[in-house]
Amino acid sequence: AKAESDLGHYDRAFAIYNESNAQRGQRVRYDREAAEGQIAAIIAEHNERRDGSGESDAATGPVAIFITGLSRSGKSLAEALLAAQLGVYAAGESDHWRRLGGGAAYRAEMHRLAGSAALAVNTLDDNILALGEIAAALTDTRFIHCRRAPLDNALAIYFKRYERTNAHAYSFDDIAHFIALREKLRVHWQQLFPERILTPDYEDMVRDAAAMAARLAAHCRIEADPAARLPELNEDEIGMWKCYEAHIAPLRAVLAR
DSSP states (O other): OHHHHHTTOHHHHHHHHHHHHHHHHTTOOOOHHHHHHHHHHHHHHTOSOOOOOOGGGGSSSOEEEEEEESTTSSHHHHHHHHHTSTTEEEEESOOHHHHHOSHHHHHHHHHHHHTTOSEEEEOOGGGGGGHHHHHHHOTTOEEEEEBOOHHHHHHHHHTSOOSSSOGGGGSHHHHHHHHHHHHHHHHHHHHHOTTTEEOOBHHHHHHOHHHHHHHHHHHTTOOOOTTOOOOOOOSTTTTGGGGGGGGOHHHHHHHHO
């Protein structure tokens, strides 16, 4: 399907993507009720701001930066723009927070991995589920939540093959349901921690990488290097839905709902 798309054969590509997702969807089930219950429970548990005691901040280690957002929303781009600055360690989609279960332990592990780096950046999107706990345990941490135009983001998810996770990725209905739940949680965290969460748009990141690099650095309280070598980006995937406009009426409808 990717090859057909690269050749501009969008109708053929979409047919193959549909067939592939139908097959994958027979083996993977997205439990909407469980997903709704999980988000409701998180919001109920964290119904007020908790900044914590800052005990873990006394430990040696870099400031933790957590980049969250949907798959294909620009998390890796945001990480790359930060990692172009001096003193930034890119941990990628690390599950250290879930495994270590505590602020001091997490900071110590990041110090072991990052050495003298000032920042340690984590891009695992599921960290948004634990954002309240992270904010309380690491009082100096900052969060970046990446957003992308919903049609483009939904299609990018639909067009990606996932090995183990993202059970919602194989139907438009499930993708839209997942997007809505994550947006509900994002809004909740944004209301509780407005000054600690930056919400950049994918489109702005791609169109002006230098300006976004400076914005991200300022949010993370480091000085951006104007001479930093930033990744080369292009705008090819902005408005990608237009190539598939003949096929996405069902996606438009479910996103609208």
